Amino acid sequence: MPEHILSNSDLEAMVETSDEWITERTGIKERRLAKDIPVFEMAAIAAQKALEDASVSPSEIDVIIAATITPDYYTPSLSCLVQKQLCANRAFCFDINAACSGFCYALDIADNYIKTNKAKTILIVASEAISRITDYTDRNTCVLFGDGAGAIVACAGRDRGMYDCILKAIGSMGDVLKAGMFSENKYIKMAGREVYKFAVNANVDTITSLLERNNIGIEDIDHIIPHQANKRIISAVSIKLGINADKIYTNLEKYGNTSSASIPICLDEMNKKNMLKSGDMLILVGFGGGLTYGGSLIQWI
Ligand code: UT7
Numbered sequence: 001m002p003e004h005i006l007s008n009s010d011l012e013a014m015v016e017t018s019d020e021w022i023t024e025r026t027g028i029k030e031r032r033l034a035k036d037i038p039v040f041e042m043a044a045i046a047a048q049k050a051l052e053d054a055s056v057s058p059s060e061i062d063v064i065i066a067a068t069i070t071p072d073y074y075t076p077s078l079s080c081l082v083q084k085q086l087c088a089n090r091a092f093c094f095d096i097n098a099a100c101s102g103f104c105y106a107l108d109i110a111d112n113y114i115k116t117n118k119a120k121t122i123l124i125v126a127s128e129a130i131s132r133i134t135d136y137t138d139r140n141t142c143v144l145f146g147d148g149a150g151a152i153v154a155c156a157g158r159d160r161g162m163y164d165c166i167l168k169a170i171g172s173m174g175d176v177l178k179a180g181m182f183s184e185n186k187y188i189k190m191a192g193r194e195v196y197k198f199a200v201n202a203n204v205d206t207i208t209s210l211l212e213r214n215n216i217g218i219e220d221i222d223h224i225i226p227h228q229a230n231k232r233i234i235s236a237v238s239i240k241l242g243i244n245a246d247k248i249y250t251n252l253e254k255y256g257n258t259s260s261a262s263i264p265i266c267l268d269e270m271n272k273k274n275m276l277k278s279g280d281m282l283i284l285v286g287f288g289g290g291l292t293y294g295g296s297l298i299q300w301i
Contacts, residue, residue: 001148001255001265002042004033006131008143015139022143027231031146031256034129038072042149043127044085046264050123050151051086053271058088061153062119065109066095067102067126067260069179069289070133082125091123099177100227100288101167102126102260103150107284107296108165110154117156125151126260133179135187144229145188146256150264159301163281166209167294173198177289195291196233202293203237206285210297218243222280223270227287228252228262249275259288276300 007030008019022028034042043066051058066079073081079093098105106124113119127149136142154161176194180186203226211218224247226234231252238245249266258265263284270276278301285295 002032002034002037004035005030006033006146011143014136015142017139017143025230025232026144027250027253028143028256029253032148033131034147039068039070039127039129039149040072040078040081040085042129042147043078043082043125043151046127046149046151047082047086047123047125050153054153054155056121056153056155058086059090060121061086061088061091061123063110063113063122064088064091064093065106065122065124066093067098067106067124068095068128069097069099069102069259070129071095078127079125082123088123098260098288098292099290100229100257100259100262101286101290101292101294102288103263104165104284104286104294104296105167105292107154107162108167108294111162111165114154114156120156122154123151124154124264125149126264128259128261130188130257130259133186133188138187140192141188141190144257146258148255148258148261148265150261150268152264152267157301159299161299161301163297163299164210164214165294165296166206168202168205168292170198170291173291174289177291179289196230198291199229199233199287200236200240202287203233203285204240206293206295207237207241207283210283210295214297216281220281221247221283223275224248224283224285225263225266225270226250226285228255228266229257229287
């Protein structure tokens with residue numbers, strides 16, 4: 001995470017809002033801003049730490065998949081820039097754009113490379129500087145987003161880590177959450193209530209389908225790690241599905257919505273807090289622009 005903190009009280013000085021409104025409607029207290037740190041630098045730092053945690057050297061990486069909607073360049077891609085930083089010279093590299101669902105999409109792609117024996121070791125990195133496409137005069141959006149990066153190393157093994165993955169998209173609803181390519185439309189524009197309703201339904205649909213398809217109940221799941229957009233979205237989903245709130249991990253109060261990076265940032269925090277035990281069953285669930293959504297059922301090895 002970048003070090004610069006933008007608190008709710010900082011935002012009170014920028015737009016007509018209040019700490020009380022932001023906390024009640026979203027659960028967010030502060031978020032981090034990359035300022036002049038490039039997206040690839042945050043990505044490379046996260047990737048380096050993930051490799052160290054996994055005891056994998058850069059020369060072992062077969063593929064680097066980067067998820068972002070805020071790359072530093074059209075080309076070279078974020079994944080190629082990460083490759084260069086790490087000297088992971090054997091890897092082939094590409095970026096994907098599935099907005100806040102980017103990490104879930106990347107995980108499924110990685111799983112398919114591994115299951116078809118095309119790769120053994122895959123670095124997935126999600127890095128975003130959403131502050132660069134945020135209009136800090138628009139109170140409807142500027143209170144929500146933050147910057148950050150997260151990474152994981154996915155490896156082929158004898159154990160079954162990835163059980164299932166579901167990905168979906170509703171392109172016909174894309175207009176409710178948009179950021180353009182040109183200076184006049186580059187800032188995020190969002191119909192908040194529409195996205196809110198979509199988000200609750202998308203999360204419920206993904207979690208229910210993952211449970212049904214794999215013949216397991218919610219009681220068999222140890223942790224749910226949702227995309228960190230809004231505490232009310234997360235609690236609406238937990239009420240609808242009767243999920244005990246302590247099974248659902250959140251850190252959005254500290255970081256806001258970091259788009260595709262939010263799920264791997266949570267995973268890293270949970271790992272560092274020793275919350276993830278071997279054999280634990282996890283559901284990761286994301287949604288975002290596109291509109292896109294999806295999630296995975298994973299066993300922590
Ligand atoms: O990764 C996906 C990204 N997006 C999301 O997940 C967003 C999903 N949507 C949401 O989280 C919520 O819809 C928001 C947090 C964006 C908004 O909450 P809401 O409860 O849906 O509020 P609203 O948009 O219906 O607005 C209610 C009122 C409006 O005032 P009026 O028209 O009732 O007078 C807004 O102008 O709140 C006003 N408002 C604010 N007031 C103070 C909107 N933003 C703010 C603000 N501070 N920051």
